[in-house]
Amino acid sequence: MTTLTAPERGAASSTSAYRRFLSRHISWVPVFAAVAILIIMIAGSMAYFPNFQLPRIMSSILLDNAYLLVLAVGMTFVILTGGIDLSVGAVMAFTGILCAKLLGDGVPVAVAVPAMVLIGAAIGLLIGVLVQFFDVQPFIASLIGMFLARGLAFVVSLESIKVENDGILWLQSTRFSFAGWYITPTGIIALLTVAIAAFVLRYTRFGRTVYAVGGNEQSARLMGLPVVRTKLSVYVISGVCAGLAGIVLTAYSGAGYPLNGVGTELDTIAAVVIGGTLLTGGSGFVIGSMIGVFVYGLIRTIISFSGAEQSWTRITVGALLLLFVVVQRIIVSRSALSR
Amino acid sequence: MKKFLTHRLVWPIAALIALIAVNTISRPSFLSITVQNGQLYGSLIDILRNSAPLMLVALGMTLVIATRGIDLSVGAIMAVSGAVALTIIEASPEPGNLGVVMIAIVAAVGTALLLGVWNGFLVSVLGIQPIIATLVLMLAGRGVALLITKGFITTINSDPYQFMAQGYVLGLPFAFYVSIVAVIVVGVLERRTALGMLTEAVGINPEASRLAGVRSRGIIWGAYIASGTLAGIAGILYSSNIMAADANAAGLYIELDAILAVVLGGTSLAGGKFSIAGTVVGVFTIQTLKSTITFLGVPPAVSPVFMAAAVLVVVLLQSPRFRSFFHAAGRSAARPLTRRPDAKVLS
Helix, strand or coil: CHHHHHHHHCCCHHHHHHHHHHHHCHHHHHHHHHHHHHHHHHHHHHHHCCCCCHHHHHHHHHHHCHHHHHHHHHHHHHHHCCCCCCCHHHHHHHHHHHHHHHHHCCCCHHHHHHHHHHHHHHHHHHHHHHHHHCCCCHHHHHHHHHHHHHHHHHHHCCCCEECCCHHHHHHHHCCEEECCEEECHHHHHHHHHHHHHHHHHHHCHHHHHHHHHHHCHHHHHHCCCCHHHHHHHHHHHHHHHHHHHHHHHHHHHCEECCCCCCCHHHHHHHHHHHCCCCCCCCCCCHHHHHHHHHHHHHHHHHHHHCCCCHHHHHHHHHHHHHHHHHHHHHHHHHHHHHC | CHHHHHCCCHHHHHHHHHHHHHHHHHCHHHHCCEEECCEEECHHHHHHHHCHHHHHHHHHHHHHHHCCCCCCCHHHHHHHHHHHHHHHHHHCCCCCCHHHHHHHHHHHHHHHHHHHHHHHHHHHHCCCCHHHHHHHHHHHHHHHHHHHCCCCCEECCCHHHHHHHHCEECCEEHHHHHHHHHHHHHHHHHHCCCHHHHHHHHHHCHHHHHHCCCCHHHHHHHHHHHHHHHHHHHHHHHHHHHCEECCCCCCCCHHHHHHHHHHHCCCCCCCCCCCHHHHHHHHHHHHHHHHHHHHCCCCHHHHHHHHHHHHHHHHHHHCHHHHHHHHHHHCCCCCHHHHCCCHHHHC
16 A cells, blocks of 8 residues: 555655554554653653752652552553453552561561462452353453452451561662662562563564454454463463562562552553553553553652642543543544554 | 243342341341331331442443443542532531522532533543543542542531431431432333433444434433433432541442442443343342441451452353353253244244
8 A cells, every 4th residue: 555655645755654654553653652741741840840850750750660560561461452450459459468467477488479479360360260251341350359359458457567578678678779770679570570571472472362362352263362361361460460569569668558559450550551552452562551650650750749739640640541542542543544 | 930030130139138138137137127206217228328329320330331331430420529519518608508508419410410421522422432531530530529628528517418318208218219219210211211222222332323323422421421410419418428528538439339239230241231120239239238248247348358259159140151051060951042032933
């Protein structure tokens, strides 16, 4: 099609190259938009707030949102298949407080941490089985997982449990600094999760199947792809991420608390959507979700910088989410027209 | 008998009856209703009264889900509605004046209606997915409510307003009448006119129904407006019950309870089929479950586990595959296909 229309455009070759680039990377466009908005926001804040030091602020945003980043990675997998996982905040709270309790009872870190990841995986598997084998809507199935995990968190303890284990505290207290930038092991865990997930989605057969299932489940099935296994796997991955996020959050706050992560599932979904992943599935990137988490974190930082009230934080987050969704909607309808 | 067993309200009602039976066995006074000063008292009356806000919200949610949507913003709309009403009453020199209260209620419900218009606009005109379109208001709505109350928990003292949730008429709580009137109005509109059928048509396939001449955009929009308005009334009942507008706590998680009530009542989240009677049963089930959990001495914090278990059982019972698994195990001879209504015509 490009070769046919190219002669008509003639001199405007730069625009056609631009259009060709866009049409080939149409699914990346929302991510580019998110990056652009992130850069504009950073530039604006640096101009407006004199004590806005880029390395320090960005490092602290990564530090403060490491758990959200881990959750967003798992959520991206689920949303890519067209599902949704509302249980992540509650699973994070449950694994976080159980981890704190086990460590307090003298269980070694080498046992407690893998156990938490396994518990996350088990809850994810439960949701996946409900979705896949009993035709329960992902929304309802993950809601069951949410109630279950939240209740279990309260069963473990009604109050916060302080962590005094050196291994867990090390995750947060160690800082590797470089020219004003700094990172903690929790930040490294979050970035590693992003890197692994990006690799899996881009270069493995499983990753391509995830996109295929989200694009059109029926076609994927007819092509002989392992749809059932893939859909089960994404919920397990999301559960694993939630378990990991529980450990990260426990390290970050130095304690487990059963009310942690109330509403975090919606923050996670918002970050993933801001990062350009379509809720209908089939299109999106883990890198986009990372950008989404940064945008989300930066909004909150800016608002706390400007000393605005909690009410404006919420309204701004809602308005920005709307902006992204509308932009996405326009992009999607355009790309649908061009086909 | 077979027809009776396959009716879609059988399982929801069975679940409710089972719950009531468990309650009555563990606490025989559960069913007893006493009369004091011409007012009825008892656990069942409490359930009727406390279920009113959830009933209103779930009713709107049923309509939205019937169009294949979902409305996550109902809790936030409740918070805004309560904040508007109480701010108006607080600002007036006579908080006990019936006229002032009426104005406050009308303004609050009007605001909720406008928020429903906003949701409907995003979904039906801009074509944004319902879960995200309403998530916007869910995130921003409580911020708006906080703005209205200036970040404080507004408390008032007004007898007519207090009557909304705590008053009694003819021995029964006034809030119960509000919810029943809403059920009747929605039921008549949806089932005695073609509106219900059109709503289901839109839910099954919006594009096909549009091509068939159904004004699907208007019907979807209307469902969100109805949901917003009903949530506004629920917000008034909630704020009247505690006589305070708490932007953070009002209607917290009610969207999840409402969705559960709708699903427990047998309405599919896939849209296209809804049952108002089912929603009513679902609401009573959830409210009874909550009262059971409280009575059994389960710490309120642990109650989510019980909720999860109960919902899991009901959802599995409603799962066709789960049921067919037991059918196949029970009697392999009777093929479900022959029970289809059109089977007679074919044979």
